[in-house]
Amino acid sequence: MTEKEFTSVVVNSEILSAEEVSEMNQYFKTESSHLVGFSKKARKYSSLSDLLRCHRFTGGRYGNGTWSYDGSPDSLLFQVSQDIELHGVYLFGKDDNNYSVSLEITDDSDKLLLLSQTGNFTSEPVHDWKVGDYEGFQFLFDTPIDIAKNTKYRVKALISGPPSMRGQGRYERTGCSGVQFTFFDDKDQANNGTNHKRGQFPEFLFT
Secondary structure (H helix, E strand, C coil): CCHHHHHHHHHHHCCCCHHHHHHHHHHHHHCCCCCCCCCCCCCCCCCHHHCEEEECCCCCEEEEEEECCCCCCEEEEEEECCCEEEEEEEEECCCCCEEEEEEEEEECCCCEEEEEEEEEEECEEECCCCCCCEEEEEEEEEEEEEECCCCCEEEEEEEECCCEEEEECCCCEEEECCEEEEEECCCCCCCCCCECCEECCCEEEEC
């Protein structure tokens, strides 16, 4: 690729960070034969539409109005194959019902609390091209959480509201944009029934 092509095509596409553009410009100016190294860390995304979505129930299906809430939290352990930033999750709802959610994320190795956040939400249709459309809502974190690879984390949501949809999966592991998510039953916590193949948490939002 020539410098002119790089400037007119790649730079204008905004696919590279400012630091990476500077490195490439320096490369063209010096006509260096050395390879230019780029950071492997995920780039920061500027809009919600750019967040990556991990569909937990790939290969499964969604049930209709069969998940009730009796005061016990839905809890799940998960692990990723690469370092990521977790920006939020999707939760199941039903029709246009309202739900109150208290959500926590902890590092399961040292029980360190990484997030504690509450919110009120209204269920709406969610487009899921991998499994099928469902009804639910997006729970975005106030601050993204750094998730280290090969480390188990617990996501726990205490949900108050009418019965909702629920997921039924076939696998405990799914590949998402080059990152492998693995899910585990949370046997250390009182649980509303969610496990690695069914229940809540249909999607994880990450970069």
